[in-house]
Amino acid sequence: MKKEAKLSESLQNEVNKLKEEINKLTADNNQWKNAYYKAYADTENLRKSIEKDHREALKYRAEGFIANLLPIMDGFHLALANPTPSEELKNYLVGFTYIYNNLLKVLEDEGVKEISPKIGDKYDERTMEAIETIYQEGEPNLVTKVNMKGYSLKEHLVRPAMVVVSTNKKETPKENGDNQEKQA
């Protein structure tokens, strides 16, 4: 009887130890499983994020090139804005206007949109940069002059339109920092 009791006690110990072992192995297994899935999920998420970046990069691949073309567009605007009494010169300008229109068409096909506010339009900081304010009776914050047109490519603003904006305050805007100093 005593021997049997001892044997069963010894077996019980063994069972307990094995149970402990199983618990440990289960915990280990869970940990590895977690680590494995995490690595897999990380890779998957990374792939998605790289794909997204790649799509964006493709979508805006021409952005830098377009930005470099803008001074040329500005040059056309400035050149064509000059009135001339000379018929001969006028004919030249008509030709240049056609060249400009062709260039604009190429840009539009690429997804470029011209931002061309009109005098009296409400100033919109999302697409326009105010480079000067001018005192004017009546409603403030209206476009009074467009110095340069702006351009957007799909959802990106490549360059805001450079405009002069009306104000109904005579004093100059207060300066909270030095950013405005630099623009002045």
Add this chain to the structure above:
Amino acid sequence: MAKEIIIGIDLGTTNSVVSYLQADGKVKVIPNPEGTNTTPSVVAFKPDGEEIIGNAAKRQAITNSDTVSSIKRKMGTTDKVHINALKKDFTPQEISAKVLAYMKDYAEKSIGKRVSKAVITVPAYFNDAQRQATKDAGKIAGLEVARIINEPTAAALSYGMESKKSGKILVFDLGGGTFDVSILDIGDGTFEVISTSGDNHLGGDDWDKVIADYIRAQIKIEKGVDLNDKMAMQRFLDAAEKAKIELSSSLETTISLPFIGMGKTGPINYEAKLSRAKFQDLTKHLLARCEIPVKNALKDAKLNANQIDEVLLIGGSIRMPAVQELVKRLLGKTLNLSVNPDEAVSIGAAIQGGVISGDVKDVVLLDVTPLTLGIETLGGVLTPLITRNTTIPTTKSQIFSTAADNQPAVDIMVYQGERPMAHDNKLLGHFQLTGIKPARRGEPRIEVTFSIDVNGIVNVKAKDLDTQKEQSIEIKNSSGLSKEDIDRMVREAEENKEADEKRKADVELKNKAEQYLNSIEQSLQEKGDKITPEQKAQTEKLRDELKEAINKNDMETLRNRINELEQAAQMMASAQAGNGDPTASANPTSDDAKPGEKKKKDDVVDADFTDKN
């Protein structure tokens, strides 16, 4: 579960940048909705209460007196910004918070996850009030600021300097509107700023202005017209910046300004070449202003140029070759330019964020235990409780027992170090847990708990799980060791590894032999009359052999006898359970056992006869 992302934010005077550490360990700078990586630190309020932040705010600044820029210069002061439209005053931290909240928002959209923590950088010269204000700004923006770090430190992190063992680094940061020089002392992943200098109003914009003025003057000379209208001035500045950028990679550029104005004879067109030499000549007074802060920083750090190990250039304006040549001339070093200078600070902050969230493992941070902590156990072995490089705060417990029958007390000897034998390490402190109820060796359960709090204070507690009696000790100077001491201790452990391991193995073998010896004695006493005289004689012989080998330190014999014993025990265990008593505690009393030498609970089990090894 994926780790929490901690974004890194370079909250700049003129521009800010946000980035984060991706799962692949690379930092990604997050572009704002307009597609640019830098966001102007500008906030504007419209009369209807609408807030505009970033590029749009900058664009409308001139039309709106409620536009706030360069608020960083006011951080930590009690100055307030009055917003007319809302008839309300804002603190600098509230304004900064709007920039941070805007960046947090677009970062979340880009990452596709909620972000609640950030590492934010500040200039090295920021005082406590300025740092606190920055932290508060983060809080207002809904970001828990995991850490505020210095901009030069972040730059050094972006260059992987944390892996450098030690050295002095000079960080030269020439941005759009501010210039900072910092000298860092780096060692084992820690960064200390030893000096800072700079010019709060010097940056790339100044170079543009000089060239714009030059263009205007040239037109006046060539065309006889002084163009000073806003539109022409804007075009001069744009052309100047373009020329500056081009001259960084080529020796000559063309400034082309068609239809820049109207003169008496029609449109004025200006086109001229500008060489790098001319550009540098025109701006040499600005370059000279870069020289003084470098010299001052060296002087304040009491260092010569040749004591600087590494020079890091950050800030967009360091792309100018003249600036790079100046730094080379002043410090006589090859320059490190591998990280985008506009983004380096934010990238470093993101790396720090990764370190905090646990994504970067190879960076040794300050908040880890430099050396292993443990207690002395049977035979003078160090049993580690908290191993070195464990991030703190941390708590670890283990159950030990007594080494002798009816042992009334245990001594807890707390050691620090990497050597396997306790006495080769540094004794930090010791105490005694008394009042253990009379019991067989190995039966009392004494839980020893080590905890290290965030300040590095170690608390060691021993608790008798039977009586609930406990005793503890607090050790405050555990981190009082110098870096050299720590390095030496780790090195010595390496050097003595083989010999130490042999000593430890010998001690363990001896411990084991003593455990068996004890069990044999016990069995002979309790059941000596139940076995045959031959069996008894054989067992006694074995006992005597073991005793002799232990006394003579004869490890070879011990090893052989123990092997035989274990085989025999296995056979006996499988044949019958009568010879060895599995419940009998088998802890030995070693000859040199001081009161209170302990055994791990695991070892107690190991000592059972019925147990297989």
